[in-house]
Amino acid sequence: MSAFPFIFHRFSCAIFFLLFYFAGQSIYSALALDWPQWRGPTRDGILPKEGLALNSLPDQPKLIWKIKSGEGLASPVVSNGFVFLFENRNNNETMVAISADDGSVKWATELSPVFEDGQGPRGPRCTPVVVGEQVFAQCSRGTLHCLDFQSGKILWEVDYSTLGMKFIGEKGLTPGARRHGFTNAPLVIGDMVYALAGGKRNSVVCFSRKTGQLIWNALDYEPGYAPPIPATLAGKQQFICFFVKGVTGVDVRNGEELWHIPMKTDYGRHVAAPLVYKNIVIAGSHQVGLQGIQITKSNENLSAEVIWKNIEAQPNISHGVLVNEHYYGLGDPAKLVCVNINSGKTIWSNDSLSFPDSKRAMAAFIVMKNNILSLTSGGELCLFSASKIKFKELGRTQVCGINWCMPAYTDGKLYVRDGIKKKGGNLICVDLTKQD
Secondary structure: OOOHHHHHHHHHHHHHHHHHHHHHHHHHHHOOOOEOOOOOOOOOOEOOOOOOOOOOOOOOEEEEEEEEEOOOOOOOEEEOOEEEEEEEEOOEEEEEEEEOOOOOEEEEEEEEEOOOOOOOOOOOOOOOEEEOOEEEEEEOOOEEEEEEOOOOOEEEEEEHHHHOOOOOOOOOOOOOHHHHOOOOOOEEEOOEEEEOOOOOOOOEEEEEOOOOOEEEEEOOOOEOOOOOEEEEEOOEEEEEEEEOOEEEEEEOOOOOEEEEEEOOOHHHOOOOOOEEEOOEEEEEEOOOEEEEEEEEEEOOEEEEEEEEEEOOOOOOOOOOEEEOOEEEEEOOOOOEEEEEOOOOOEEEEEOOOOOOOHHHOOEEEEEEOOEEEEEEOOOEEEEEEOOOOOOOEEEEEEOOOOOOOOOEEEOOEEEEEOOOOOOOEEEEEEEEEEEO
């Protein structure tokens, strides 16, 4: 038998992979100076090297504008001169496009009836994703919408219930996203949109970015609250999902499970997004601690092994960051921790960050080269050095009220949403390079 068909198949797969990879790279490099999705261009809280890093904070940052916002827990994102905010308007989860210059509203599109539970405001939980001329919004009850950047017109939409997902809400022992709403922002790579829908054979679904057509669906896990994170581990392109039952590596091409590490917590409350350093995945949750997971390759298969656990550094509802082989994040109880990624040992911990409620403490982090900017749930900004030795504060200032949202940062300006109770709050733009 001729070897040509086999060789041709391998060659075709290689070409497909390269085209797929570089398509994804081109999208995100083009948006490098924007903040087009949750935690920035690469979903890890790291400011692109071209971005304006801060070495200090003004005592009173200059207020550029401030507008009222509806209820919601979705973070603002910034792309091509506009801020996109997902909020409650007229009891509907509504995507709003706002001028980044003056806070004026360009358009608003109502998408789905609001969801309410006992943990937060009535409104969307999921941060939008902007890619090119498309805005992707996932509603609390499990619908995905693609909107036109310029007009807000709905280009296509998908209801996860048509794929077998049954949204229940805060009832009984329902775990994960079906309990408190879909918070896990969809992931866009090249011409594909990946989402965690839930339901039999629909844990992970892949849609055409242009048409919304279902490309493939896979796995039987319940989605948690963390979004999928893109990564290349042991030479394999994948994305990492923190499901109700644990952490899983998923093949971008077909949804195949590449590896899995079980993690079990009450109600599957896995919020913190996994992070990646070389071939180590850093993931964790309350009750199970922060864990280092080593990914290795044998023949064509990947395997995963927990190489360390750190209970002190266990994340709750905050997402840590990585700088120079160290993890910085909010541990238990509400302490800032620095953990060595290779050993899992705590290098230092500090309680200098203040919170309105230590049991529900939340802090957002942005890496600015060798410094880290944090925003606490009390609305206080703190800039500190990413030191391996001790906590070193570089500046501190109050910028907003109580919040649980990741801010957006671009060109020295910080876009912050506050207000986690009923009646909404504010969307605020401040210049961190100027004094008011």
